Amino acid sequence: MDARFLRAVGAATAVYGLAVAARPEYLARPSGLTDGFGEVAKETATSLRPIGLRDAAIGTAMVLAPSGxxxxxxxxxxxxxxxxxxxxxxxxxxxxxxxPAVAVSVGWGALSVIGLLRTPGGTGSRCSRRRHRGGH
Structure with missing residues (x-):
């Protein structure tokens, strides 16, 4: 697990989540959840704010959680x-x-999967890095 990478993903999603909670149009407009004038209905904004708060909470947890x-x-x-x-x-x-909406969601999820699978500081297994440094 690459904790530094995961914390960066967490920080980015926390900031975005807070932005969506404050301004739901940041999620509504790219998702096509606006009216014919590009405005976000009050009901839509009310529905999107909890998604932003969820993302802010989980992102903050990723930033603050101990490694492991x-x-x-x-x-x-x-x-x-x-x-x-x-x-x-x-x-x-x-x-x-x-x-586009599915691609963005899958992309962010994939970043988190990569962070779980990635070794800190680069690619490859610990064993191959040891060999590269001259030991095993």
Whole structure:
């Protein structure tokens, strides 16, 4: 697990989540959840704010959790949220908005998966790095 990378992903999602909670149009407009004038209905804004707060909470947990099981658990919640968003948005958004919204959700989830699988400071296994440095 690359804790530094996961904390960066967590920080980015926390900031974005707070932005969406404050200004739901940041999520509504790219998702096509606006009216014919590009405005966000009050009901839509009310529905999107909790998503922003969820992202802020999980992102903050990723930043603050100790490395190890706590960080892995916070990251698993991030992955589940992103892939869940992809499923729901893919099933419900208008066809012309579906692919970009799903791609963004899957992309953020994939970043978290990469952070869980990645070794700190680079690529490759610990064994191959030891060999590269001359020992085993």
């Amino acid at each position: 099981p706590a960080l892995a658990t916070a990251t698993a919640a991030r992955i589940a949220s992103d892939f869940g968003d992809a499923l729901l948005l893919g099933a419900t958004l208008p066809p012309w908005r579906r692919a």
